[in-house]
Amino acid sequence: MPLILEFKSSTFSVPVLVLSSDDLPVIEQRLQDKINLAPEFFKNSPLVLDLHEINKQGYNIDLVAVTEIIRKAGMFPIGVRGGNAQQNKQALELLIPIYSNHIGGVLAEAQKPKATEPEPKAELDFVTSTLITQPIRSGQRIYATGDLVITAQVSAGAEIMAEGNIHVYNSLRGRALAGVQGNTEARIFCFDLQAELISIAGIYKVSEDLDETSRGKPVQIYLQDQALIIKDIVQHH
Amino acid sequence: MARIIVVTSGKGGVGKTTTSAAIAMGLAKKGHKTAVIDFDVGLRNLDLIMGCERRVVYDFVNVINGEAKLNQALIQDKNCKNLSILPASQTRDKDALSQEGVGRVLDELKKDFEYIVCDSPAGIEKGAHLAMYFADDAFVVTNPEVSSVRDSDRMLGLLASKSRRAEQNEEPIKEYLLLSRYSPDRVKLGEMLSVDDVQDILSLHLLGVIPESKSVLNASNSGTPVILDEKSDAGQAYADIVARYLGEERPHRFIDDKKGFFRKLFGSK
Ligand SMILES: Nc1ncnc2c1ncn2[C@@H]1O[C@H](COP(=O)(O)OP(=O)(O)O)[C@@H](O)[C@H]1O
Ligand SMILES: [Mg+2]
Numbered sequence: 001m002p003l004i005l006e007f008k009s010s011t012f013s014v015p016v017l018v019l020s021s022d023d024l025p026v027i028e029q030r031l032q033d034k035i036n037l038a039p040e041f042f043k044n045s046p047l048v049l050d051l052h053e054i055n056k057q058g059y060n061i062d063l064v065a066v067t068e069i070i071r072k073a074g075m076f077p078i079g080v081r082g083g084n085a086q087q088n089k090q091a092l093e094l095l096i097p098i099y100s101n102h103i104g105g106v107l108a109e110a111q112k113p114k115a116t117e118p119e120p121k122a123e124l125d126f127v128t129s130t131l132i133t134q135p136i137r138s139g140q141r142i143y144a145t146g147d148l149v150i151t152a153q154v155s156a157g158a159e160i161m162a163e164g165n166i167h168v169y170n171s172l173r174g175r176a177l178a179g180v181q182g183n184t185e186a187r188i189f190c191f192d193l194q195a196e197l198i199s200i201a202g203i204y205k206v207s208e209d210l211d212e213t214s215r216g217k218p219v220q221i222y223l224q225d226q227a228l229i230i231k232d233i234v235q236h237h
Numbered sequence: 238m239a240r241i242i243v244v245t246s247g248k249g250g251v252g253k254t255t256t257s258a259a260i261a262m263g264l265a266k267k268g269h270k271t272a273v274i275d276f277d278v279g280l281r282n283l284d285l286i287m288g289c290e291r292r293v294v295y296d297f298v299n300v301i302n303g304e305a306k307l308n309q310a311l312i313q314d315k316n317c318k319n320l321s322i323l324p325a326s327q328t329r330d331k332d333a334l335s336q337e338g339v340g341r342v343l344d345e346l347k348k349d350f351e352y353i354v355c356d357s358p359a360g361i362e363k364g365a366h367l368a369m370y371f372a373d374d375a376f377v378v379t380n381p382e383v384s385s386v387r388d389s390d391r392m393l394g395l396l397a398s399k400s401r402r403a404e405q406n407e408e409p410i411k412e413y414l415l416l417s418r419y420s421p422d423r424v425k426l427g428e429m430l431s432v433d434d435v436q437d438i439l440s441l442h443l444l445g446v447i448p449e450s451k452s453v454l455n456a457s458n459s460g461t462p463v464i465l466d467e468k469s470d471a472g473q474a475y476a477d478i479v480a481r482y483l484g485e486e487r488p489h490r491f492i493d494d495k496k497g498f499f500r501k502l503f504g505s506k
Contacts, residue, residue: 135440138387155438173438
């Protein structure tokens with residue numbers, strides 16, 4: 001019998017929008033500000049809406065209106081998580097699937113159709129890691145919601161962004177931005193530092209500001225007292 | 238199964254058309270039925286390099302629009318009957334090409350030809366995108382200078398993400414580096430990047446180095462692909478490239494400053 005279809009399990013990296021306010025005009029403005037930073041990246045991007053924070057703070061939010069804002073901004077909401085029973089019901093009416101917080105990757109597991117209970121208290125972090133083995137060429141952009149691991153080179157003119165850590169086991173010649181959602185604990189590790197720009201939680205250095213002694217070396221980069229520290233991975237004695 | 242080769246670069250004036258003409262002729266002379274297509278709508282010049290500009294009746298756009306049959310537009314090369322040229326339109330603009338139309342013409346060519354060489358226009362816009370979209374193999378032509386290498390890198394990113402193979406999750410396009418207009422003297426003076434510099438930046442399989450050579454200009458003035466000038470350094474470089482592409486092992490040449498041997502043998506070029 002010819003193969004007509006089959007189910008495969010696959011993991012995708014999808015940006016997650018965490019809301020902490022119920023002020024719709026402000027949300028719309030901030031969202032647009034974020035998108036303007038990397039318009040090509042966000043264009044037609046799928047997006048998961050995280051309501052955990054907003055519910056924790058006791059706000060309520062009109063899911064229909066938020067969905068509209070997201071669509072207007074050129075993105076496609078493909079999931080809601082951390083919602084309460086009423087929000088989940090609203091999401092299903094909008095044909096948006098519901099994800100529970102403890103799934104490892106957004107689309108990694110079959111949906112639980114009756115996940116209409118309020119979230120249990122357990123606050124598990126959303127950690128995925130994205131592995132890339134092909135070179136990231138000039139003009140390409142990569143965004144990872146968790147850690148980003150790249151075994152090939154990152155060319156000048158390329159941009160890699162992660163909400164978590166970035167590891168590049170090759171030459172890093174492009175721009176690397178770790179902790180892009182504000183995680184100051186995030187680090188960048190690379191095998192050969194020749195970056196055009198490095199940034200952690202928004203604090204950055206451009207190529208010109210890089211210390212010549214760290215250029216071309218395996219280094220790790222982290223934040224200490226609001227300053228980027230670049231250190232050899234291999235400590236010399 | 239026919240293979241579609243795109244000759245691409247991002248940057249203009251690096252030698253794409255020179256290369257397309259040379260390798261198409263090289264493949265044909267090795268006995269493979271080959272077609273070469275000019276995708277540079279509005280700036281056609283492949284027909285000049287191939288010396289068939291006075292035999293153009295219909296062009297690529299006519300075929301796409303159904304105004305001519307494919308075999309009415311194909312021009313058989315005067316030197317080699319295995320080789321056919323599909324010229325670009327000089328009078329239309331780039332929007333005359335559509336993905337569906339290009340796909341249709343390529344499918345038809347695949348029935349009759351073993352290799353289809355697509356000469357890409359410069360840039361990364363529609364024309365260049367359509368030239369590479371259906372490719373199986375990409376010959377990335379680069380000059381040993383930073384801006385050209387950067388543009389090639391950009392093009393490699395598009396080959397890996399915006400091609401048919403990428404979109405349909407098939408095996409990726411095979412990418413080859415052709416380093417053209419290479420001049421060991423100028424590399425030595427630090428005026429040009431070396432082969433190693435370029436490979437370090439692009440990390441790509443080097444198919445061959447084509448030296449900067451007067452023979453290229455002579456060939457294009459006479460309307461014969463430079464590969465037919467068997468005594469010329471550039472002609473030999475292209476012959477090596479075709480042989481390597483077809484699986485032969487040949488040592489790389491024209492990288493070092495050792496011009497003595499050929500100079501002595503064939504006279505200065
Ligand atoms: N190896 C070479 N040595 C010297 N001149 C070359 C060489 N390759 C190309 N050229 C010249 O460079 C110019 C651009 O070449 P062309 O093949 O038309 O580039 P493209 O198609 O990439 O725009 C032409 O004038 C051509 O004669
Ligand atoms: Mg050209």
